[in-house]
Amino acid sequence: MSRKIRTVAVIGSGVMGGGIAALIASAGIKTLLLDIVPFNLTDDQKKDPKERNKIVKAGFDSIIKSRPPQLMHKKDADLISIGNLEDDFDKLASCDWIVEVVLENIKIKRDLFAKIEKVRKKGSVVSSNTSGIPLKSMSEGLSDDFKQHFMGIHFFNPVRYMKLLEIIPGQETLPEVLGFMTAFGEKILGKGIVIAKDTPNFIGNRIGVQTMIKSMQLMMEDGLMIHEVDALLGPAIGRPSTAIFKTSDMIGLDTVGHVSKNTYDLVVNDEERDSFIIPDFINKMIEKKLFGNKVKAGFYKTDVTPDKKKVKKVINHKTLEYEEYGKPDFACLAGAKKAKTLSDKLKAIVYADDKGAKYVWKVIANGLIYAAKRIPEISDTIIEIDNSMKWGYNYEMGPFETWDAIGVQDSVEKMEKEGFTVPANVKDMLASGVSSFYKKENGKIFYYDFSSKGYCEYVVSSSIISLAGLKANGKIVKDCKSASLIDLGDGVFCCEFHTKMNALNNEVIDFINESLDYVDQNGAGLVIGNQAGVFSAGADLVPVGAMTKEKKFDEIDAMLERIQQAVQRERYSSFPVVAAPFGLTLGGGCEVCLGADRMVVHSELYMGLVEIGVGLIPSGGGCLNLWKKFVSTIPEASTKGIDLAKYFIPAFMAISSAKVSTSAADARAIGFLGPNDRIVFNRDYLIGEAKNEVLKMLADGYTPPAKRKLTVFGDAAQGMVNVEMLNMSNGKFVSEYDAFLAKRIGFVISGGDARSNSQIDEEIILKLERTAFIDFLKEEKTLARIDHMLSTGKPLRN
């Protein structure tokens, strides 16, 4: 039998259920969202289908309204149908996967599963999103087929954005089913899968909650304040800026209270059981309903003064009064700021001796010891724990990576000196002469395995290509400070940028041209991609600003020409070029992608031609290639006399309003992605999938497109833009300068003073791009925009 997931049922339409339904629908799968019929209906209301679906409708509506959006595109909501557990229960019979996300109450869950057993089709997968209730107790007494297809599949909130997916097999879960769901979760839903054991709170929340509550307890001991803790336990140690208390405000203090209490009740034998007891002042806050963001007051709140200024305040845990606060001043944080790598930052803090440093050390030492002691209780290896904390809690490093970063030997010595009990497994490891949990050899990662007392290779899915691994394994064929060309095998090479924010500078531009030369001589195809935090934030403005100050406009023109040359060669070279963008892909980064033959993109793609924000115009072929994306899809039979305004307006708006997509689906809706561009849900697969695309194009018999003239809207565009800009600037929606820039952008996209619906050479638009770019650089307001962006990182609207 070939297992397929055609329809999924999600039972429970709360925040988690809604988020899960939204993700599955965004992945293109039909989803049935169910919830209970409200209890308190009158006899009349009981007959009204709308009243009966009231709860699930509210859940559905909050999916649509959620910010940040849980759906990748509004249209995805069409794939979600709603119903209630009385009238629509039989529909579960046609579902291939039934996701239970109801209240954390064993009786409710058991009753539900008993009912599901009666209607589900044999072989359908049933999963629970429980975070605390043992799976065994939920499926007790049910049929073998049920148990064989039952497992825990635990998502993290917000579902679309959190990478971690914990899968917890039951004792009787069939390996084939577990393997299928693991692959499904990884490939189709794009998640990072951690196989967890059936223990309370599994891995992420067991470690995460312990760290959170313990940090709170230690704060009380050390006499620190809430905002000080958040400053210490945030980005300085590679954790999210919401750190401990802002995270709690997001989750809700009531939920934090429930989760810690539940865990405390379940982990009877945990040596650190007391570290799940929340400090008393938080109980008082919960009594006062200071739950956090959902009631706009928690550990933090923002007051608005009568003259509409926002004043940020934090609660004083001693008085429970809100107070204004500033940036805490700790010597260790200043030290960390100077350090370049996270490893150096961590060392700068944990081995310092001011009050803040001592606190962070205790939090980290405690966390490391707690994690080590959980093996093999919650997982067999350190990998699951590190991945869970990175993917579920957005840590840059998991506990064991952190331990390596601060030095296992040194930190263990410090721990023992200070009376911590270092777990035997770690001490044994050190005693055997192994002093790090991880090591890299030939591009492969090995981890220390406590049970076999030796290193094991960390094996990932065969679809995942690690550029760092390939580089460590000597696969770099060419490189410079800003970029590398990496051999992906099978004649396919990857041009990887590695500047700050992957900004494009002269070196990168030249490197793209050189990579194209190299592949032309030695390869079959090229992937443009990387595995950094962002694909590319755009062109590096610093040299542009410097050349402008010296009025070296000819040099700028030459630089633009080289970018355009590279971008044009992507399309017209003799081999396939596939760009693989993800995350932020702005300005020049976007232009490099638009020039490629095809794109293979991550579902989380924030793509835009945002040059107008710095008073400029896309001049790396962005105007040309976006317009081409729009008109190249029109069948030749329809082109004669077609109303190009319908194509021109959205292309013009995308550039002149600096539209940035909120997802890959949105990028497709805007027009950045064409019919041949493909969306991949798992970011780790991106390079591999891009390589596959190159190979597929080669297998299909790739020949480069012939360069032909391009149909343009011509000067008819100018009239339309002039009028639209009058409307917009009269309405104060844009500044006069925005209108000035936008008119020129319209001029360029439409091919300048060309006859409407005529055909012109592509080079004309490229030339218009460059001239406009340089003309803009001669405008004071553009220079002010550039300066503002360089000094503040934010666009200026002048």
Next chain:
Amino acid sequence: MRDAYIVTAVRTPGCKSARGTFKDTRPEDLLSFIVSAAVERTPNIEKKDVEDFAIGCAFPEAEQGLNIGRVGAQIAGFPDETSGFTINRLCSSGLEAIAGATLRVRAGWSEIVIAGGVESMTMVPMAGNLPRPHPEYSKIHAALWGNMGNTAETVATRYNISRQAQDEFAYKSHMKATEALNKKLFKEIVPTPAVKYVMQKDGTYKKETFIIDYDDGIRPETTVEGLAKLRAVFSVGGTVTAGNSSQTTDAAGAAVIMSEDKVKELGIKPLAKVKCYTTVGCRADEMGVGPKYAIPKLLKIAGVDLKEVGLFEINEAFASQALYCIQELGIDMAKVNIHGGAIALGHPLGATGAKLTATLLSNMREKGVKYGVESMCVGGGMGAAALFELCD
């Protein structure tokens, strides 16, 4: 010159564009229905007696293209001998048609002409399907093509028409219309067939027709407070909202214009006559002020004092401009748009002139008013106004 009379003036209901009852009804069908109804309501004439059609239309293209004046006559079953033409002065097109037809009959060039207007704003968008402002001249004077909402904002700020005054004006329009609807005072409306695409059992669609006899944009439940909550649509921090602007509408109207001689010959009791019609230009960026200049010019030519005019139909393109013109001219508000205006009843561009004529004449007869004035602002910066005199 001899006299020419309006012997019949009727209109279809005005229905909200895109969401309203006529959203699936072709403009040619609205027009052919209302001209047929006009003939039926005129005693002693048949279709073959009508010599020509003068039809106003603001965007005479696509569904309402190819000279809808001729197309409408043919669809309505008028003989080949009945000719037809389309005329465009944007929002005063329908009135332009009636005035022009009147002149032609008075000159003795025709005996019976049907004049009117039609617009399906659902099917042909405002500014048309292919707007193409002049590339060079739009650099100098883009306001000529600018959106109408901006001109309303300009009037509001230039002449201090407050948001509250606009909202109150809009509220009153709806209340007057509600009362007239409840009291069945829209006697000029002919119940009109509307088309609906109805899904059949097998999932295919079938066109079905039903009758609509009221303006479907009237909001009896509207309140000043509710209107005050709406966001300004044309300008950040502006005052012009969807609530205090006219509704975009699908409708048609028609009037039968007959010579003095023909009226006598057929023994028809005429309704009224167009005593005078005029237009005037103004700045495009404040086109809404048009009536302020058109009405005094009109009355001066006609030699009639403002005080002698018993009823006004001043098109409510926007509350800001209508209110400004009424205030500036010192017109008694009790005489203006007594059954509500375009804010409640809709503004079907090219049909508006004919629609307002039908309404004004019906109200003049109802109230026994001798002189009535119809006026509107016109895009591009113009005002148009006509003076009607009721027949005894």
